[in-house]
Amino acid sequence: SGELYCSLPNPRNVHFESVNMKNVLHWSAPEGTGDGVLYKVKYSVYGVGKWIRKPECRNINRTWCDLSSETSDYEEQYYASVKAFLNGKCSDWIETTRFNPLTDTKIDPPMVSVSSTEKSISIILTAPETWKRSPEGESISLLQVYPGLQYNVSVLNKKTKKRWFFSISNNTLVVPQLEPDTVYCVSAQIHVITPLLHSGFSKEYCIATLKDKTA
Template sequence: VPCVSGDLSKPTNVTFISINMKNILQWNPPEGLQGVEVSYTVQYFIYGQKKWLNKSECRNISRTYCDLSAETSDYEHQYYAKVKAMWGTNCSKWAETGRFYPFLETQIGPPEVALTTDEKSISIVLTAPKKWKKSPEESSISMQQIYSNLKYNVSIYNTRSNRTWSQCVTNHTLVFSWLEPATLYCVLVESFVPGPPRLTQPSERQCVSTLEDQTTALEVK
C-alpha cells in the first residue's frame, strides 16, 4: 500500500552492530513514536553497485533490527543500509547509515579459553573466534585467517593478592609461571587487531585454583 512519505519522522541512530562479521542493522523508533505500532522496511546497497536491494525478511517488521550478515558477507566490500518507518498510511523518509566497511569495523569477539593448572603455573590455550557463517554446515573460518595480525590481551588476576598481570600475545598457548600454590586466579582474554580502534569484547572471566604445593603436603604427613 503506497504511503505518504515524509509525514512521519525518520527512525534514528541507524547503525550496523558487527561482531565477527555478523552484521546487524539496528535503529531507534522515530522521535515521539516510542510504543506506537510502527512497522519498518529495510533496504541495503553495495557500494559501487547499481541499485538499492530489498531484504524480504525485513519488510513491514515491527522489531528495530535486521540481520544483514548474509547480504554483507563479502567483508572487503562496503555497504550502506537504510530503513523507513510506516504507521497507517504515513511513512517516513529513509534514514541511512554511513558507509559500512566490515573489514575495518567488525568487532573481534573473544577467543575460546582453556585453562589447566598445576602447583605454580596456569597453562592457557586460546582458540581464535570464528567468523559468522550462513549455516552450520558451512565450514568455519577463523578470524585469524582474515586478520593474520590478530593478537590477544591476556589478563590474570590473583584473587588473594588482588594483583593483575596482562600480557599481549600472538600465539595461542602461554603459561603463567611462578604463581602461588592453592590460590584462585581469574583469567580474562580480549582479541584485538592492530590498526583502527574497534570496540572489543572480553571473554567470560574464568577462575581456576593452582594445586596444593606437594612438598609441604608431604612434610605434613
C-alpha cells in the same frame, strides 16, 4: 502498497550494530508515531550502488533487520536504508553512514581454558567465530579475518594480588615458576593492530595450582 504521500516523520538513528561480523541494522521509530508503524529495508554495496530490497524485512513492525548475510563480504563496504509506513503515509528513505564490516565490527573476548600443575598454569585461548549462515555452515575464526590478531592475558595471584600481563600472538601460554596450592585467576582480551580493534577482557577463570607433594 502504493506510497501515497511521504509526510510521515523519518525513522531515526539508522545504524549498523555489528559483533563478530554479525551485522544487524537498527533504527528508532519515527517521533510521535506510536504503534502500527511498518518498515521496509534495502541495502547497497558501495561502488555498485544498486539498491537491493531485503524481502525478510518488508512490512515489519520491529526496528531491526539482520543483514549479516548480505554484508558478509568484509572486503566490501555497504549502505542500508529504512522507510516507515503508517495509515497510507510514508517517510523518506533514511540511510546509514558507510558501513565497513572489517573496521566497524565489535569483537567478543576470547574463550579461556586453564589447567594447572604444581608450579605452572597452562592457558588456551580461542578467538570467537565470525557470524555464519547456519549452525552447520562453515565457521570462520576471527583469526582468519584479522591475521595480526593478538591476545593480552592478565594473570592474578589471588593470595598476593600480584598481577602479570602478557601479550601473545599464538593462542597458548604457560606461566611457570608459580606457587603451589595457590589460586590464580586469568582473563584475556583480543587486540588487533590493523585495523585498530580490541575486545573487552573476558571474565576471570580461576584455578589452583596443585599441592607440592614434596612439602
